[in-house]
Amino acid sequence: MIEKNHPPIKYGNTGVLIINLGTPDSTNWLDIRKYLKEFLSDRRVIEVNPIIWQIILNLFILNFRPSKTAKAYKEIWMKDENMSPLLYFTKKQSEKISNSLSKENIIIDFAMRYGNPSINSKIQKLHKLGCENLVILPLYPQYAAATTATVCDEVYRTLMKMRWQPSLKIIPHYESDPLYIDALVNSIDKKINEISWKPDLIIASYHGIPKKYFDKGDPYHCYCHKTTRLISEKLSSIKIKTTFQSRFGPQEWLQPYTDKTLESLPKEGVKNVLTICPGFASDCVETLEEIQIQAKESFINSGGENFDMIPCLNDNDDHIMLLKSLIERSI
Numbered sequence: 152m153i154e155k156n157h158p159p160i161k162y163g164n165t166g167v168l169i170i171n172l173g174t175p176d177s178t179n180w181l182d183i184r185k186y187l188k189e190f191l192s193d194r195r196v197i198e199v200n201p202i203i204w205q206i207i208l209n210l211f212i213l214n215f216r217p218s219k220t221a222k223a224y225k226e227i228w229m230k231d232e233n234m235s236p237l238l239y240f241t242k243k244q245s246e247k248i249s250n251s252l253s254k255e256n257i258i259i260d261f262a263m264r265y266g267n268p269s270i271n272s273k274i275q276k277l278h279k280l281g282c283e284n285l286v287i288l289p290l291y292p293q294y295a296a297a298t299t300a301t302v303c304d305e306v307y308r309t310l311m312k313m314r315w316q317p318s319l320k321i322i323p324h325y326e327s328d329p330l331y332i333d334a335l336v337n338s339i340d341k342k343i344n345e346i347s348w349k350p351d352l353i354i355a356s357y358h359g360i361p362k363k364y365f366d367k368g369d370p371y372h373c374y375c376h377k378t379t380r381l382i383s384e385k386l387s388s389i390k391i392k393t394t395f396q397s398r399f400g401p402q403e404w405l406q407p408y409t410d411k412t413l414e415s416l417p418k419e420g421v422k423n424v425l426t427i428c429p430g431f432a433s434d435c436v437e438t439l440e441e442i443q444i445q446a447k448e449s450f451i452n453s454g455g456e457n458f459d460m461i462p463c464l465n466d467n468d469d470h471i472m473l474l475k476s477l478i479e480r481s482i
Contacts, residue, residue, distance in 0.1 A: 161281025164256045166317070167478050168273055169245055170302050171290045171433060173265030174235040178224045183217040190265045195301040198364065220436075227439040238263070240433035241290070243466035244474060251475050257482065258282060270305045278317065285317040286481045288474065290432035292331060293378060294324035295360055295371035320481045326374040330476055332381045334469035335429055339386060342425060342461045350425040350457075352390050354412065355379045356442060357430040359395035359404040372405055378429050396428075396446075397437050413446050417454030424450060427461040432470070434463045 175186035191197055191212065197204055224235065232239050241261050249259035258280055262273040277285065287306055291298040303321055310316050325331050339353065357375045365372045379393045396409035409426075416424060426446065428438045443460045450458045464470035 161279070162283055164258055164277075164281045165284040165286065165482055166274075166277030166280070166282030167248075167257065167259045167286045167288065167482075168270070168277065169241065169248070169259070169261045169288045169290055169474065170270060171237060171241045171261070171263055172298070172435070173263035174238045174435075175224065175266060177233075178221050178228050180217050180221055183221045183224065184213055186266050187216060187220060188213055193265075193297075193301055195304065196297045198361075223436050223440045226444060227434075227436055235435065236439060237433045237435035240463075240465045244290075244433070244471065247466055247471045248475050248478065251471060252478070254482070259478075264302050264305060270302070271309045274306070274309045278313065278315075283317050284482075285319050286478060287319070287321045288477060288481075289322070291430070292324060292328075292432070293326045293357065293371055293374035293430050296364065296369050297360055298358075298371075299323060322477050322481055324374060325473075325477055326378045327381055328473065328477070330469070330473040332378070332385070334464050334467075334473055335378075335382055335427065336385045337469055338461050338464060338467070339382070339425070339427060342459065346425075346457075346459055348423055348457045350389060351421045351423045352392060352416065352425075353386070354394055354409065354424055354426045355382065355391050356394050356396045356409040356426055356428050356446075358437060359398045359408070361400075362403045362405055365405060375430065382429070396441060409442070410446060410449060413450040413455070414453045416450070422454065422456040424455060424458050425461060426459070428463060431463045433465055438463055 173186065173190065175182045188208070191208055192205070194201060227236060229236055229239055245259055245261040252259065258277060260273050260277060262268050262270045264270065274285065287302065289299045289302040306319070306321070310319065343350070355378070360369065360371055376393055379391055383391045392412070394407050394409040394412045395405040398404040398408065413424065426442055428442060431438055438460065447458045447460070
């Protein structure tokens with residue numbers, strides 16, 4: 152017999168949460184510092200003695216790095232939207248997936264691993280909306296412990312505090328999904344048709360990780376090369392080279408490095424370069440500022456003649472079709 156005073160409880164829904172890396176709330180120093188502190192305190196991201204690292208982080212990095220990072224964000228910040236491109240496009244992806252899915256009782260939302268909106272807040276929201284099933288889609292095509300795994304960690308931490316847990320499905324990686332490869336190839340073809348010059352080489356630049364993570368068994372390096380190989384099989388007329396960007400600190404990272412490669416190419420006679428960043432689901436500070444601005448300037452100053460960057464898949468139709476397909480297979 153049901154108690155008359157029992158509070159109404161929503162149930163029967165499935166929540167889908169697409170999750171990207173994260174973004175500061177604004178370009179001001181304090182917001183940048185807060186974001187960096189959360190990101191660089193993640194022990195999956197920085198695998199060193201935590202006591203020593205916290206001293207370095209709080210005494211040095213968080214006093215000097217925010218100014219440099221703020222300058223980079225100001226270069227790419229979407230002033231009309233008052234948000235970063237990464238937040239803008241992740242939000243758009245969520246909205247377009249929701250509009251394209253016709254199934255009832257499916258709620259699509261998005262979160263950020265670092266910054267806002269947080270994973271915890273969005274899982275709690277979906278729980279209140281009666282989501283008994285939860286599908287997590289980390290927006291990292293190539294699995295790495297410092298990306299996909301840390302999203303999983305935060306999801307698990309949230310569920311550990313819940314009395315009534317939903318069922319859980321996590322989509323771990325999609326580096327070789329045919330829809331993903333086709334979407335990347337289509338984006339390359341589109342850019343080539345837009346420019347007035349012929350590229351000598353396409354640089355596929357992925358976010359790097361310290362080499363010691365690879366040595367410990369992280370599969371990320373292999374997944375990146377697999378994606379590039381599958382793209383190249385469909386673009387046999389143009390050579391594609393895998394490189395790694397965004398290294399941090401003095402230790403060795405996955406090589407070859409994107410910046411060093413671009414500086415050396417003109418000396419080898421390669422003076423017309425297209426870049427693509429297949430590991431990023433949305434354009435962000437690493438693509439728009441680090442590649443489109445800094446890498447371009449470095450390449451031209453080193454003797455290059457033509458340089459352009461192929462936009463990330465963002466919220467284009469091919470990408471939405473891919474994300475929708477990944478989700479539908481997991482519902």
